[in-house]
Amino acid sequence: xxxIALDTITEAVINHGDRGKSHPRLYEIYTxxxxxxxxxxxxxxxxxxxxxxxxxxxxxxxxxxxxxxxxEIHVLTDLLGISELVELLHDAHRSTESNLEGPLxxxxxxxxxxxxxxxxxxxxxxxxxxxxxxxxxxxPIANALIDVWQPNSKGLYDVQEPSQPLGNFRARFKTNxxxxxxxxxxxxxxxxxxxxxxxxxxxxLLGRHPWRAAHIHFKLSAxxxxxxxxxxxxxxxxxxxxxxTFAVRSAIVExxxxxxxxxxxxxxxxxxxYTTEFDFVLKPATxxxxxx
Amino acid sequence: xxxIALDTITEAVINHGDRGKSHPRLYEIYTxxxxxxxxxxxxxxxxxxxxxxxxxxxxxxxxxxxxxxxxEIHVLTDLLGISELVELLHDAHRSTESNLEGPLxxxxxxxxxxxxxxxxxxxxxxxxxxxxxxxxxxxPIANALIDVWQPNSKGLYDVQEPSQPLGNFRARFKTNxxxxxxxxxxxxxxxxxxxxxxxxxxxxLLGRHPWRAAHIHFKLSAxxxxxxxxxxxxxxxxxxxxxxTFAVRSAIVExxxxxxxxxxxxxxxxxxxYTTEFDFVLKPATxxxxxx
Numbered sequence: 001x002x003x004i005a006l007d008t009i010t011e012a013v014i015n016h017g018d019r020g021k022s023h024p025r026l027y028e029i030y031t032x033x034x035x036x037x038x039x040x041x042x043x044x045x046x047x048x049x050x051x052x053x054x055x056x057x058x059x060x061x062x063x064x065x066x067x068x069x070x071x072e073i074h075v076l077t078d079l080l081g082i083s084e085l086v087e088l089l090h091d092a093h094r095s096t097e098s099n100l101e102g103p104l105x106x107x108x109x110x111x112x113x114x115x116x117x118x119x120x121x122x123x124x125x126x127x128x129x130x131x132x133x134x135x136x137x138x139x140p141i142a143n144a145l146i147d148v149w150q151p152n153s154k155g156l157y158d159v160q161e162p163s164q165p166l167g168n169f170r171a172r173f174k175t176n177x178x179x180x181x182x183x184x185x186x187x188x189x190x191x192x193x194x195x196x197x198x199x200x201x202x203x204x205l206l207g208r209h210p211w212r213a214a215h216i217h218f219k220l221s222a223x224x225x226x227x228x229x230x231x232x233x234x235x236x237x238x239x240x241x242x243x244x245t246f247a248v249r250s251a252i253v254e255x256x257x258x259x260x261x262x263x264x265x266x267x268x269x270x271x272x273x274y275t276t277e278f279d280f281v282l283k284p285a286t287x288x289x290x291x292x
Numbered sequence: 293x294x295x296i297a298l299d300t301i302t303e304a305v306i307n308h309g310d311r312g313k314s315h316p317r318l319y320e321i322y323t324x325x326x327x328x329x330x331x332x333x334x335x336x337x338x339x340x341x342x343x344x345x346x347x348x349x350x351x352x353x354x355x356x357x358x359x360x361x362x363x364e365i366h367v368l369t370d371l372l373g374i375s376e377l378v379e380l381l382h383d384a385h386r387s388t389e390s391n392l393e394g395p396l397x398x399x400x401x402x403x404x405x406x407x408x409x410x411x412x413x414x415x416x417x418x419x420x421x422x423x424x425x426x427x428x429x430x431x432p433i434a435n436a437l438i439d440v441w442q443p444n445s446k447g448l449y450d451v452q453e454p455s456q457p458l459g460n461f462r463a464r465f466k467t468n469x470x471x472x473x474x475x476x477x478x479x480x481x482x483x484x485x486x487x488x489x490x491x492x493x494x495x496x497l498l499g500r501h502p503w504r505a506a507h508i509h510f511k512l513s514a515x516x517x518x519x520x521x522x523x524x525x526x527x528x529x530x531x532x533x534x535x536x537t538f539a540v541r542s543a544i545v546e547x548x549x550x551x552x553x554x555x556x557x558x559x560x561x562x563x564x565x566y567t568t569e570f571d572f573v574l575k576p577a578t579x580x581x582x583x584x
Contacts (some may be wrong), residue, residue, distance in 0.1 A: 004376065004380075004538050004539070004541050005380065005541070006377075006380045006381070006541060009373050009380060009538055010373065010377075011374035012373065013538060013540055016500050016534065016536065016538075017495070017498050017499040017500030017501065018498075018499030018500075018571050020498055020499065021499060022497070022499060023497045023498065026497055026498065027498060028336055029336050029338070029342065030494075030498060032332050032335045032336045033332050033336075034372055034373065036328040036329065036331055036332040036335075037328065037332075037372065038374070038377055039328055039372065040324050040325050040328040040329075041374060041377050041378060042377070042381065043324045043328075044320055044321050044324045044325075045381055045382075046321070047378065047382060048378055048379070048382065048383070048393075048521075050321065051369065051374065051375065052379050054369075055365045055366050055369060055550050058350060058353075058354060058365045059354045059363050059365050061350075061354075062350060062353075062354030071351050073347045073350045074347050077343065077347060080305060080326055080329065081302065081304065081305035081326070081330065082329060082330070082333060082343065083343065084296065084301060085298075085301050085302075085330055085333050085334070086333060086338050086339065086340055086343050087340070088297065088298045088301060089298070089333070089334065089337055089338070090337075090339060090340065093309060093372050101340075102390070140523060159393070164538050181456030202322075203309070205314070205315045205318055206309050206310075206312055206315065206318065206319060206322060207308075207309040207310030207311070207312065207313060207314060208308050212529060214487070225347065229340075229449075241526075242308065244308065246301055246304055246305060246308075248296060249296050249297070287408050287430045
């Protein structure tokens with residue numbers, strides 16, 4: 001019999017039912033989450049009206065908006081550092097650092113060719129990004145798939161701005177036989193995470209700014225390698241030290257500015273442009289992060 | 293500067309911004325919740341795909357259905373014992389135990405008179421419920437407002453069954469000058485919490501049954517007294533020991549069965565009926581639960 005009192009209710013919840021006989025991992029997660037949520041409630045002596053505000057918050061946070069078509073719950077886990085913590089727990093330090101996907105990934109981006117431009121943006125500064133995809137021994141990985149997405153020079157993704165065609169600044173590339181990739185894009189701008197919903201309101205009440213440092217998202221995959229999701233950040237961004245999703249670690253690239261006439265001509269550019277390089281390192285599919 | 297790594301990310305989240313200068317209580321709650329959620333993530337070594345399943349779960353749990361017009365988030369807090377834990381934390385032991393409101397309260401129930409019947413249900417067994425509202429010294433409280441709601445004899449609330457008129461088995465009564473109340477209703481049936489959504493699926497995966505023990509909900513208020521939200525449970529219900537919201541504590545009433553002809557006649561009943569009594573005790577508005 002469950003005897004419900006302050007000192008028994010947590011165990012009563014955990015022991016209700018068959019204790020996860022058919023889904024042991026789910027039960028492990030559930031047990032830990034229940035204990036920690038109950039500890040939290042006790043620690044702050046949560047009141048009925050505060051609990052109700054929490055319920056209302058979660059209800060609102062699931063409403064889908066134009067800013068975040070997949071809903072705010074994803075944003076919320078990013079803002080609370082939970083998404084980045086999960087990355088850190090499963091990261092393998094000898095490969096390129098993994099990083100959070102964010103809520104704006106869209107599968108099946110346009111397939112583009114080596115050297116292609118990623119999207120239309122007449123105002124931004126062009127950026128030529130190139131590099132290689134390598135294995136842990138520094139050997140090139142040919143035909144690796146690079147899925148890239150980023151905001152434009154105003155800090156907006158295609159799905160957030162009706163004037164951008166869908167697929168703008170999204171692409172899938174293959175590396176060549178030397179493991180090389182190269183594409184032209186614009187220098188992305190850092191942006192505020194959507195702030196019209198409850199997550200933005202929470203940040204405001206907490207005195208937290210909503211800025212993300214400028215970055216480009218990547219997903220890489222190749223047969224026999226562990227898929228990698230990551231972001232690279234642009235050196236000099238004012239929010240590198242305080243990105244509101246806690247995602248900035250080591251993958252920061254310096255941009256080289258080019259404005260000499262011969263350089264403009266060689267790259268077929270009419271105004272200044274930037275270049276930078278970044279090599280990605282993938283680990284084999286057979287090694288889990290704990291074995292590395 | 294925030295240096296993001298496994299051993300620094302939790303403090304980075306908590307120290308992002310002005311540390312709650314303008315909303316200290318919100319910051320206290322946020323800090324504790326972030327610490328406990330991060331501890332949970334570390335403890336179970338949560339993976340990216342498990343985090344995504346969690347996000348999907350919360351997104352689905354906020355969809356509103358006919359079964360739960362206010363959304364499943366409320367149900368979820370009940371099923372995880374969080375709602376009852378909050379009740380226990382703020383309960384005052386000398387008054388009637390407070391208990392969770394549940395997701396099916398509707399304000400502005402019909403005002404009814406002493407002795408009135410609460411609703412239409414041709415199949416159920418009639419129940420005459422009476423008692424008094426008292427203060428901590430056992431003195432009657434006149435003109436106390438009693439707001440009562442319950443499911444019918446099939447375990448369904450008015451908002452869950454289109455054939456019931458809205459307001460069925462809901463009422464607001466006033467106590468008389470002796471603090472007395474009395475009304476006629478049906479014996480409520482225990483019921484399964486809504487199981488068509490993700491909360492029901494979670495219970496199933498965990499091997500937890502979805503049953504609530506039969507109960508009647510009350511909200512009581514009177515000038516100069518602390519409002520009370522509670523439930524009374526029907527003795528003999530098979531789920532008194534395992535109510536899936538962990539709400540069954542001491543407020544359990546025994547029903548007296550009446551089937552003798554003279555009793556039927558005296559109560560104007562054509563078939564067997566039940567009676568029971570319950571006295572509510574309110575504490576003064578000036579005393580917090582910690583002072584009692």
